[in-house]
Amino acid sequence: MIRMISAGLALLASAAAAQSPDPADWDAVLAEARGQTVYWHAWGGSAAVNDYIAWAGAQVAERHGVTVEHVKLADTAEAVSRVIAEKAAGRDEGGAVDLIWINGENFAAMKQQGLLFGPWVEQAPNWAFVDVEGKPAVTADFTVPTDGLEAPWGMAQLIFYHDAARAPAPPRSMPALLDWAAANPGRFAFPQPPDFLGSTFLKQALHELTPEPDVLLAPPEQTDYAAATAPLWDFLDALTPDLWRSGRAWPPNGARLIQLMADGEIDLALSFNPNEPSNAIARFELPETVRAYVLDGGTIGNASFVAIPYNASARAGAMALADFLMSPEAQARKQNPEIWGNGTVLAMDRLPPADRAAFEALPLGVAALTPEELGESLPEPHPGWMVRLEEDWTARYGLAP
Amino acid sequence: MSDAALAQRPGGPRLRGRALPWAPALTLAVMLGPVAAGLAGTVGPAFGWMPALGGHTLTFEVMRGLFDWPGLTRAALLSVGVGFAATALSLAAVALIVAGWRGTRAFGAMERALSPLLSVPHAAAAFGLAFLIAPSGWVARALSPWATGWERPPDLLTAQDPAGVALTLGLVAKEIPFLLLMTLAALAQARSAQGATTARALGYGRVTGWLKAVFPQVYRQIRLPVYAVLAYSMSVVDVAMILGPSTPPPLSVQVVRWMGDPDLALRFRAAAGALLQLALVLAALGVWRLGEIAVGRLGRRWAEGGGRGAPAVETALRLAGLAAGLLAALAVFAGLAGLAVWSVAGFWTFPDALPDALTLRTWERHGPRLGALLAETALIGAAATVLAMLLTVACLEAEHRHGLRPAQRALWLLYLPLIAPQVAFLTGFQTLALVVGLDGGRAAVIVAHLVFVLPYVFLSLADPWRAWDGRFDVAARALGAGPDRVLWAVRLPMLLRPLLTAGAVGFAVSVGQYLPTLLVGGGRVQTVTTEAVALASGGDRRLIGVHALAQAAAALVPFLAAVLLPRLIWRDRKALRHG
Numbered sequence: 001m002i003r004m005i006s007a008g009l010a011l012l013a014s015a016a017a018a019q020s021p022d023p024a025d026w027d028a029v030l031a032e033a034r035g036q037t038v039y040w041h042a043w044g045g046s047a048a049v050n051d052y053i054a055w056a057g058a059q060v061a062e063r064h065g066v067t068v069e070h071v072k073l074a075d076t077a078e079a080v081s082r083v084i085a086e087k088a089a090g091r092d093e094g095g096a097v098d099l100i101w102i103n104g105e106n107f108a109a110m111k112q113q114g115l116l117f118g119p120w121v122e123q124a125p126n127w128a129f130v131d132v133e134g135k136p137a138v139t140a141d142f143t144v145p146t147d148g149l150e151a152p153w154g155m156a157q158l159i160f161y162h163d164a165a166r167a168p169a170p171p172r173s174m175p176a177l178l179d180w181a182a183a184n185p186g187r188f189a190f191p192q193p194p195d196f197l198g199s200t201f202l203k204q205a206l207h208e209l210t211p212e213p214d215v216l217l218a219p220p221e222q223t224d225y226a227a228a229t230a231p232l233w234d235f236l237d238a239l240t241p242d243l244w245r246s247g248r249a250w251p252p253n254g255a256r257l258i259q260l261m262a263d264g265e266i267d268l269a270l271s272f273n274p275n276e277p278s279n280a281i282a283r284f285e286l287p288e289t290v291r292a293y294v295l296d297g298g299t300i301g302n303a304s305f306v307a308i309p310y311n312a313s314a315r316a317g318a319m320a321l322a323d324f325l326m327s328p329e330a331q332a333r334k335q336n337p338e339i340w341g342n343g344t345v346l347a348m349d350r351l352p353p354a355d356r357a358a359f360e361a362l363p364l365g366v367a368a369l370t371p372e373e374l375g376e377s378l379p380e381p382h383p384g385w386m387v388r389l390e391e392d393w394t395a396r397y398g399l400a401p
Numbered sequence: 402m403s404d405a406a407l408a409q410r411p412g413g414p415r416l417r418g419r420a421l422p423w424a425p426a427l428t429l430a431v432m433l434g435p436v437a438a439g440l441a442g443t444v445g446p447a448f449g450w451m452p453a454l455g456g457h458t459l460t461f462e463v464m465r466g467l468f469d470w471p472g473l474t475r476a477a478l479l480s481v482g483v484g485f486a487a488t489a490l491s492l493a494a495v496a497l498i499v500a501g502w503r504g505t506r507a508f509g510a511m512e513r514a515l516s517p518l519l520s521v522p523h524a525a526a527a528f529g530l531a532f533l534i535a536p537s538g539w540v541a542r543a544l545s546p547w548a549t550g551w552e553r554p555p556d557l558l559t560a561q562d563p564a565g566v567a568l569t570l571g572l573v574a575k576e577i578p579f580l581l582l583m584t585l586a587a588l589a590q591a592r593s594a595q596g597a598t599t600a601r602a603l604g605y606g607r608v609t610g611w612l613k614a615v616f617p618q619v620y621r622q623i624r625l626p627v628y629a630v631l632a633y634s635m636s637v638v639d640v641a642m643i644l645g646p647s648t649p650p651p652l653s654v655q656v657v658r659w660m661g662d663p664d665l666a667l668r669f670r671a672a673a674g675a676l677l678q679l680a681l682v683l684a685a686l687g688v689w690r691l692g693e694i695a696v697g698r699l700g701r702r703w704a705e706g707g708g709r710g711a712p713a714v715e716t717a718l719r720l721a722g723l724a725a726g727l728l729a730a731l732a733v734f735a736g737l738a739g740l741a742v743w744s745v746a747g748f749w750t751f752p753d754a755l756p757d758a759l760t761l762r763t764w765e766r767h768g769p770r771l772g773a774l775l776a777e778t779a780l781i782g783a784a785a786t787v788l789a790m791l792l793t794v795a796c797l798e799a800e801h802r803h804g805l806r807p808a809q810r811a812l813w814l815l816y817l818p819l820i821a822p823q824v825a826f827l828t829g830f831q832t833l834a835l836v837v838g839l840d841g842g843r844a845a846v847i848v849a850h851l852v853f854v855l856p857y858v859f860l861s862l863a864d865p866w867r868a869w870d871g872r873f874d875v876a877a878r879a880l881g882a883g884p885d886r887v888l889w890a891v892r893l894p895m896l897l898r899p900l901l902t903a904g905a906v907g908f909a910v911s912v913g914q915y916l917p918t919l920l921v922g923g924g925r926v927q928t929v930t931t932e933a934v935a936l937a938s939g940g941d942r943r944l945i946g947v948h949a950l951a952q953a954a955a956a957l958v959p960f961l962a963a964v965l966l967p968r969l970i971w972r973d974r975k976a977l978r979h980g
Contacts, residue, residue, distance in 0.1 A: 039924050044932075045939030047766065071924030072935035076662035082920060084665070085828060088453035089835030096841055105663030113454065113665060140759030186556030192647055194662065200950075249561035250647055255940025263537035265554050266752040284760075285941060294918040387664065395645040399649050 013133050015106040023123035023315040026323075028315045034065035036110065036317030039077070040103035040306075041079035044072025045255065048279055052340045058398060060324050066317040071097075083115050083309045092132040095311035102302040104142045104165035108151055108383050110307070117308040119148025121321055126326040127151075131347030138345050140378045144215060151322040154334060157294070157301035157341035157377045158200055159351025160270050160365065163290035168268035172296045174208045174235060180268070181242035187267040189243055192398065194220040194249030194390040195271055197257075202379055202389045203301050206232045216381035220388050229389070233396065240241025240397055247397055260284055274374055282338070292367045294374060301377025303345060328355035337365035343374075409450055410628065418422040420802045424795035428855075429814065431792070434837075435830050435852045436817045437591055441822065442829015443679070446485065446672035453795070454665050470930040473648035477681060479651040480548035483565045483572070484635030488568070491576035497722030498577075499584055499619075500611035501715075503597070507723065512585065514730040516964045518578040519905070520956035521733055522930070524911050524937070525949030527643040528753055529736020530571050532743075532942065534559045535924070537751045545557045545752035553752050560644050568645035574729040579906075580623065581726075586899040589977070590868035591615060603680050604685060609710030617700070621870050624693075625860035626867065632682050632820040633690055644750040651881035652678050653822055660824045668828075675822040682820045720817050737953065744946030756820040763943040771951050776957050778928040781918075782911035786959075789858040789907050790900070794893075796859075801874075819856040823916060831920050849921040850914055861903035864975045865896060895977060905959035913957045929955055 021029045040057075044050055050070065057068030074080060079100045083236035086095045102110070110116050121127060123151065130138055130152060138152040139145065146152075162170040167187070171180040181188050207213050209231040215223040240247040244266055251257055257269040259279050269291075280286040306325060308318045324330055328351055331344040347357050364370065447450060449460035488616045502508040518526075532538050537554035547550040593615040620627075636653045645651055650658070652674060659671035669754065737848030743749070747758030766875040818826060830852070834840040839848060858879065869892060877887045915934045918926055933948035 015869050041924060043938065044935030045937070046943070047936070047939075047944065069924070072927075072932060073919070074938040075661050078916075078919060079661065080663075080665075081660070081828070082831075082923065084668075085451050085831040085920070086835055088828075089450070090831045091835050096925070109663050109665045118544075194658075245556060245558050245561075248558055248563060248648070252642065253649065253938075255938070259940050259942065260537075262748075262750055263535070263538050263554060265556075267537075283941070283943075284746070287750060288750065325705070393473055397648075399475065 014053060018275055020317060021120075022264075023319065024118035026125055027319045031317050032066055032316035033314075036314035037067040037069060038098045038314045038317040038321050039069050039096060039323065040099040040101075040318075040329040041071045041073055041082075041097050041276075043074075043098075044070065045074065047283075047308050048340050049301050052334060056321070056325060056330060059330070060321050064317075064320045066314075066320050068321060076100065076102055080106060080115075082370060083110070083311070086311055087115065094128055094313050096313070097309045097315045098312045099306050099308055099321060101304065102150060102307050104380075105383055105386065106140050107146075107305065109142045110309075110344070111144065111147075115310055116149045116373070117310045117312060117315055118150075120308070121151045121322070123148075123217065124151065124319065124323040124326065125172045126323050126328075129324060129328060130349045131350070132193055135303065135345060136379065137301060137377070140379075141305060142302065142383045142386070143255055144348075145384060146305065150307035151326055152303040152305050152345040153322070153325040153331075154304045155301060155377075156189055156272045157269060157274055157343070157374055158204055158272055158299040159274045159276075159292045159294055159369065159374075160268065161261075161290055162268045163245060163287060163289050164291050165287070166264075170268055170293065172182065172293070174205050174295075178235065178239055181239055184267065185242040186246070186265075188243050188269070189245075189251050189260060189266050190270060191257065193393045194386075195253050197270065198250075199255040199386050199390055200272060200300055201270060202232070202393060203386065205235060206385070206389065207300065207378055207381070208295070209235055216385055217379065218324070219382050219384040220381065221384065225388065227337075228295040229392070232389075233392075236393075240353060241243060250398075251398060257277050261290065273342060275337045275365055275368050275370065277367040278337050279341055281366055288366065290367050292369055296376050298378050300380060301378050325385065328352075328358065332358045335359065336362050337368050338363060341365055341368065365385065410778070411718075421795060421799045422766060422800040424792070428792045428796050432815055432852060432855060433834060434490075435848075436814055438833030439821060439826035439828075439830040439852075440679070442832060443672050443675050443826055445674040446669045448671060448673075451669065451672075452670065458668060463669045463673045467670050467677065470670075473652075474650045476652040476655050476953060477677070479565050479646070479649070480551050480635045480653060480681060481685055483569050483641075483645075483651060484631050485689075486569045486578060487572040487634040488627065488631040488689070489598070489631060490573045494573065494577050494722065494725035494790070495580040495584055496541070496612065496616060496717055498581065498726045499588075499722075500608040500616070500724040501719035503588075503611070504594075507569055511723075511726045511730070513964070515578040515581055515726060516960055517957055518575070518730060519582060520735045520909055520951065520960045521737055522577075522645065522933075522952045522956070523637070524639040524934070525734060525740065525768060525945070526573055526575050526733050527640040528676050528937070528942070528945050528949065529738075529740050530567075530574065530732055531560045531736075532739045533732065533736050534567065539735070539754075542752050551752065561646050563646045563648060565645055565651070568641055568651075571640055571732075572634050572638055573788065574732045575640075576634070577726065577729040578733075580626060580630065582902055582906075583623045583626040584619055586861070586902040587619050587865055587868070588615075589898060590617040590622065590865050592790060592868070593619065602616050604709050604714040606710030606712065608715050608722075609708065613700075613704040617697075622740065622864035625864060628686055628689070628816075629686060629819060629857065629860055635682050635685060636820070636822050637907060638822075638824070642862075652681070657821050657824050671824070672828070672966065673825070675824070678822045686820075712774055728888065738945035738951070740942065740949050741792045742860060743942040744950065746943060762948050765946065767947050770932070771947075772967040774927060774932055775951060775955055777843075777926065778912055778930065778943055781926070781928065782908045782955070784847045785854045785911045786907040787903050788847070788851050789855040790862075792855060793814075793859045793862050793903070794866075794900075798888060801866075815859055816856045816937060818852050823853075827916055827920055830917075834921050840921055841925050843922075843926055846918050846922045846926045849917040851915065852909045854910050857910045858903045858907040861906050862896075862899055864898035869896060896968065897977070901959075901963035901966055905956075905963040908959045909956040 005247045021032050053070045061067045079097050081125055082097055171177040190201040193199045210228045254271055260266045261269050277290045277292045281288055306322050308315055331346050334340050334342050421584055447461050449456045596614040597611050600614040636641045638657050641651050641654045656671050656674040659667040697789055745759045746756035747760050749756035774881055778895050821862045839845045873891055874887055915930050918928055919930050930953050936944045
């Protein structure tokens, strides 16, 4: 009986998917989207982010008749697992995941395995406002071309934050960080690679310390990897004994850094969301004396995206939602530090004056940085560097007795 | 055809009698699919077979890659060491508690304090414990700066120590209540009071007498739960992530890391690691079994030696038992209390013993959603537990009436979901669910939970069931009762306490399921646990506090029932309360 029902459902699903939406005809996409339910698999670890996603869902329901269900994940890999299992079971239509919040290595892996639907992004109406020239990261995700398979919906940049009451003069370069840590042993920590924030710290340090940063944009095989990374290992050899717990235990992720800062265990930490310290202060998670800053030479930045799996059930609805997420209204709300405070992917000079005014009117969080203070972000190295750095770091420091 | 369908027809009981022999086969048929698929989903990729990710050839390269990983030896040793240490310590503590204090008022208090701890989810207990013992934790805050002189938390390694001591102790605190409850359920069938009284009358000390006269009978009944503790302690993930080391982590955690790595090629290595983990658990169970035999021999010699127990040693052992029980209860309770305070905390930093301000903000924000999540959690847990208990009782009764040993022996397969690392096991399991079209809904999630609930219900119930004195059966039959009447009127009522305990354990297992709910439910089914784990990844102790309390509350009701109902129903049947 169950088998019969499921066979029937599978037939229905494949019939619906046969008229897969044509992104060039956006009105048809919206017409098909009406009445669909989009299961959006997205990290659910932040109440602020969850609230924003709920708001976006309500907006899309009102405008396009699309129902959005936020499937809260602890890790994006769980959604990737689901799509892989569906592919293994031959379920090439009617998949459970309609939209994934994704970037970097997860995107590269899904793209390489052909697990994504598209291209569709550059036909979305709001793509016209996206800052393709000023923010190269929106079309090159960790240098991997997005090829219209994922829609950018936020900018992230590495920042450092410190408790000004306990550490009034934080270091603004990697050599300065080394001196600071020696003078304040145990008061700085970064998450254990391959956590992405920990890996980003490695890439940031490498960018600053390596003799020729330009080689990082090409795969590491195309250069003298050992020579390029030697200064990084020297730096880490000197730094690690002065880290929190002398490098014998590691915070698992960025969230733990906030906790350690609030507990008074560390005075200096890092984040990939420039507004995170302000948000955390508002939630009583950090003392009001915490301030954010970037290093003198600039810091690594990237974009985060949403993508549709190849076998998604509600592709049209997912496209309508993704387009809304790129709209000036949704982007301005997202950048509002009282809501979330995640940087926009849009180009101000492409926006109508009213929308631009909305961005200019946004408040700035107590510990937030202006776009001028953030400066130009440095590009992500080729993903191959991250893989090698994570392996080598683990061999050197991640298995310490 | 199911039992229920048969029972509706005239002459149901007679036919049911005929259907009963099939119960073990039916249970196996229901469970074998998921278990075999889960296993295949682990073994295949471990040898390079995973067509969905381009693995079309069988190869040993994946295994070689695993063994070339430099942290493997230490990760495996950690798993084994933590497993043995946690199991041995919790078993010893439970034995000393029961031996030294049974029948006293302190014992009643300890039992009441420890039983509800079982309903506290492992991860929540670990979070609570981590907050207690950190250098900036509650204990240090309470003592600083007036006693310690610390204005700032010191840079000391407490949780996450490389040897896994914090992890082991955390597991012990959580396993003592489990084993204690299992022991209490078993005592009724062991005629323990008689043995203990006789030993006392012969001049044995309380502890020595109990260990010599009663423990061997009891251990035979709680052997399976002890094995479960060993398997669980070796393969636990969530607690190990919070309290355990990370350079390297225990093998189970490393498997999860590989599984979650964006580099999809590492999923093959994850499967290979899972297979190794499975082999380690099986080997450890074998070693433990050998240990049982050795300890049994030594114990026999010790018992035959006739030593009555020196009073000083007796006192020391009793105090050790009391201390272990109190510490376990205190650790989990204080940890939970810490999370409860966090759930209403404003800003709260070192060295303040309490938050600056209290606020209901977090509860107001997340409370309204909790009702629906708790209802879904309860529905799924109740359905999975009832199904598991029906299957278990049918299997055990079939064994009793028909002596179905061969089929019974095959039932060890049911325990595979318990000893195979869940994250790898689920891959194949999920693929099977997709292939047969059973996924993406509540029914699918209930079946998925059943796979993990059934082994616990089975191992909780099997030994007390088998230890039931068959002479009651003979007596009832001689008085004219048929086998069904014996079951309903004599056996089930007499086994009320083990039944309720098994149900409570099963329900708690269901409440704790995260990955099966998420992956098999396809995100369509949200429970208090899927919400809790997702929010916990953000690390906000306030959110963790709210959801940990909700999770604990969800599992608490059945445990209270298991402790209180027998007392209520058998208030005039002293021997049935717990023997």
